[in-house]
Amino acid sequence: MLELRNIKKKFNPGTASETIALDNVNLTLKEGDFITVIGGNGAGKSTLMNIIAGSIKPDSGMVLLDDEDVSLVSEHKKAQYFGRVFQDPMVGTAADMTVIENLALAFGRGQRRSLFKWSYRKEDVEYFTSELKTLDLGLENKLYQKVGLLSGGQRQALTLLMATIRHHPSPRQIKKDYVRFSAGDKNFLKEEIDQAFNKIIEEYNASKKEIESNTSLSKEEKKLKLKEIKGVRDSSFRSYDVTKPVLLLDEHTAALDPKTAEKVLETTDRIVKENQLTTIMITHNMKDAIKYGNRLIMMSKGRVVADIKGEEKQKLTIEKLLDMFVTNSKNDMLADSAIFGD
Ligand SMILES: Nc1ncnc2c1ncn2[C@@H]1O[C@H](COP(=O)(O)OP(=O)(O)O)[C@@H](O)[C@H]1O
Ligand SMILES: [Mg+2]
Structure with a gap:
């Protein structure tokens, strides 16, 4: 779904401070891939991410999103395709605005109906509150507080939510987008999505009936269970959303204390x-790079030097990663000495 082809990038070309930031990078991401990226300082990780998001143009090469060349799409338009969180908690949220204003702004972005108005719909406030609650940082009690007063961890978690919350289209919209943006025969796509949604609704209705007629459950238990299956239903609907953003995280927990960092990472994963x-997800923490995601990429001197997936990724250890790091730095030194003729 996302493909980088022969990406090259030099900074300050032709000067004494010329830097090769990316040296012919090729990378293909599958839908739903969760890739962690590690590599030393200056390896080209952030440059890679900036090129994907369009904030930097490559010298040569192509960025393809669903087989379409997006290198020339404006950054503003591209913002709809990507949700980004940076290392600095001050970036990504508006300090002078309240928590709910920030969320509403992000939520409305890229959608026809804007929620950015003085009063909020009850269901939206409820949705924001329940999402904030899952962050477990007490933000659900700070809806009307200015973001500038929050801690770094709270702001980072909020940014994460903002980067992902806007894409919450109605089932009807998901169906429409599916037919509109997927490749293939429109009639076939329509039938396909109708069937899939009917199946989800059938399953939901069956579970609902079962819960409602279960006499051994208390009223409260029923309520909880009903809420649970509603969540499953909505998440099933959302799995067909073809307008979901690609999430780009650049060391987004590096500025947080370890405990908060862990919390924000767990939230990210969820x-x-x-x-x-x-x-x-770019991270300097090898443990996190191993723990999260289904694929790990190691970068060195502007190149992808290791790409570990599936079972091999599951079996990775810090020792193995360190070994690879050392081997790569040795290769780099060999390459340097070849250049300098020592
Ligand atoms: N805007 C820039 N101007 C000049 N050099 C840059 C710029 N951005 C990055 N670089 C250089 O490109 C290389 C790769 O940087 P970066 O992608 O930020 O690495 P990483 O994120 O892996 O630490 C480094 O040598 C860095 O100094
Ligand atoms: Mg960086």
């Missing part, structure tokens, strides 16, 4: 899984 988001 959001990614729930929405089946295609994700790239």
